[in-house]
Amino acid sequence: MIELEGLTRKFGELIAVDNLTFAVGEGEVFGLLGPNGAGKTTTVRMLCCLIRPTSGKAFVGGFEVGKDSLKIREIVGLLPENPGLYDELSAYRNLDFFAKLYDVPEKKRKENIEYFLRMLDLWNRKDELVGTFSKGMKQKIAIARALVHEPKVLFLDEPTAGLDPEAAMVVREFILELKKERRTIFICTHNLDEAEKLCDRIAILNHRVVAMGSPAELERGLWEKTTVVHLRSVNENILKAIEGIEGVRKVEAIENKLLINVDEPEMRNPLIVRAIVNAGGEIEFVTELKRGLEEVYMRLIGGKNA
């Protein structure tokens, strides 16, 4: 649905987006993760045909960015970083105006506006001025605006930025609902938790793509698999027994916990468990060490060795 081939954007000497090449499939929720000024918004603006690439190509829904701008804008919905609603118009009028610009037929327009406002629990307030709404409500209206013409691709730039936890949760749940509808969703965020919950795949961007994959793939690409064994107590015999197993690279004891770097854990974990039991260890439970996207991100972007 979205293809980027060496997409680059410069502002004078500054390279805001450098040689991006990747594709996003239909129905996929794709996250672009990166610090402020990493080029996320610039990438979205290029894909929505708001600004032109300096070099490279991009296709959205089969249409080329820069050549088929109007057609691309017809099939995409954009939620910019700032909702940018018209405070002096009602919620309904805001949506109606944008639906008209997208050429949504009158009957469909009314149906869609009602559908999205009901879905976002704002139908009862449809005639109230948007200026009287809370930040969360405005964000919901802005999402409805991005969807009112039923776009094939939805671009969400920081969809929960500045929202309180409850409003952010409502927005995230709504995005998950959209995911069920198999819409292609492209999310820019620096909220790692959000990206992990919502996205099928993530690209970590710092002007160029630093890493890309599912959250699990990103983690696997950076660290060896680590098995965590919780014991009643740890002793030297247990450590020696584990170190003797082929494929075990490193064993570290932290209080009553063993962190074991091991090749092919699915095959070797049973051997490890047996060795511990044979050495007199009492196992409470065995898990895989999950580092999470935050550690991945900090390692790639933050320059810290997580």
Added chain:
Amino acid sequence: MLRWRKTWEIAKKDMASIRRHRYVIYSLLAMPIIFAIVVPFTSIYPMLSVGEVPSTELPPFAPANVPAKQAMILSMVNMALLMFMFIPAAIPSTIATYTFVGEKVNKQLEPLLATPTTDSELLIGKSIGAFLPGIAATFASFIAFVCLVDALTFSTFNLLILPNPLSLVIIFIFSPLIGIMSVEWCVFVSSKVSDVRAAMQLGIVSIAPVLALYFLFLGGILTLSLPALAIFGAILILATIGLFFLSKATFERENILTKWK
């Protein structure tokens, strides 16, 4: 190819939006009321009750071949007519300031730019939204002015002195041109400032040609003859065309998002 339906939607939305801005509404009401009602009562009505006017007291732009008192009244009417050009200069400029700079400051332009509309449709739609209320206010004010002046002066002249050719030229040729010019100027100003008040101050530059004509006429340097009006009209047309290209080059998606302050 301009799609008028979309263009008109943008204009309608802007006109609906500005209804909520008190300052704009006050401008829309105050200026026409001043020019249509206050000016006739303060400058023309007092002339009706004076006796004879010595011809030596007539201003340099007073028409010849009519009695001095009537010449004085006609001079006042012509001066008032020239002032009508301030309405299309000031009101569209005020509205355009809100709909261009205001929307830029409130970050309302990006969602609009993301819609399948062309730059020209957006520019023309927003320009119409700023232009129409101003020109409507000018026409309404002019009609009220004509009625009031004719009612006040009929007993003196025994005929309806308005509308006269000058008034028709001012209202139907100069006023629309000045209105368009003032919007075009505001589009350019929008790209340079990020503050509504600063934009308003710069936008007021659009009344410069009106002021120039007014003072040239007042000082007797310019007469309201056909050639003089034709030259002024030609200058307005050239300025309107020049500003159109300037505003078109300014109001471009890429520029708005990357170069506008």
